[in-house]
Amino acid sequence: MNRFSALLKSIHDQLDVPQPAKSRILLEIAADLEDTYEFYRERGESEENATRLAQEKFILDDLTIAELSSIHQPLLRKWMDRISLNVQSRWERVLLILTLLTIAALSGRVLLSTDFMQNSIFVWPIWGTTIAGAVAFFIKFYKLYLVKDHQAKILRKGIDIVGYLGAFSLALGFTGYFYELLHYGVDTVYPGGSLITVITTVTDSPQRIIDITNCFIGSSTVMLASLFSTLFMALLWYILNNKATAIEMAEAETLLA
Secondary structure (H helix, E strand, O other): OOOOHHHHHHHHHHOOOOOOHHHHHHHHHHHHHHHHHHHHHHOOOOHHHHHHHHHHHOOOOHHHHHHHHHHOOOHHHHHHHHHHHHOOOHHHHHHHHHHHHHHHHHHHHHHOOHHHHOOOOOHHHHHHHHHHHHHHHHHHHHHHHHHOOOOOOOOOOOHHHHHHHHHHHHHHHHHHHHHHHHHHHHHHHOOOOOHHHHHHOOOOOHHHHHHHHHHHHHHHHHHHHHHHHHHHHHHHHHHHHHHHHHHHHHHHHHHHO
């Protein structure tokens, strides 16, 4: 039984936040309690006094609990937790992963073809971002599944990087999409014209048809690569986040036992 179980149960009952945020908060408080306990022990206090002094530091009033809850539930974190918890059962998770892997297998061959890669200068940065996300995933995967480094304070360190890289890839896609429309359209199809003119134009020559086709191929190539990259990294983030959530909830149950 944890020496701080009674205090942690009290804090658990006071916290008005959903899982997995509640487990995350409890683990961080438990880690801080242990650090405080060790601090007092190093100062020569007995186990009983060190435990009592550490607990006194963490007797939280309602206002502190409310502030603690808000700090640990920013808008982005709420959204991410909601996504993770919306897929609850093992079968739902397996179905989600199989669906995403099927999409990747069917579209990956086309996306990695030479012609596709050369359609836009934005494709390579997007793939570079994807590779960076995959590297970050494997590093964290190694720590979670093989090394099993489950310290509460660093458990989620590196997970959100994968999600942020996915968002960055999506931003690159939107930027590249409009850049290609402007670059090919305004400079080639209708020099000196506007983006709206290019999109809504009625072609009047075979060459212009080719130019407009190249314009839309270049822009759609970037967006397809970006969407594929974002979807792929969202899957990687989900795998890591789901594992971290399971660890947090199991550790929290142990602390409260």
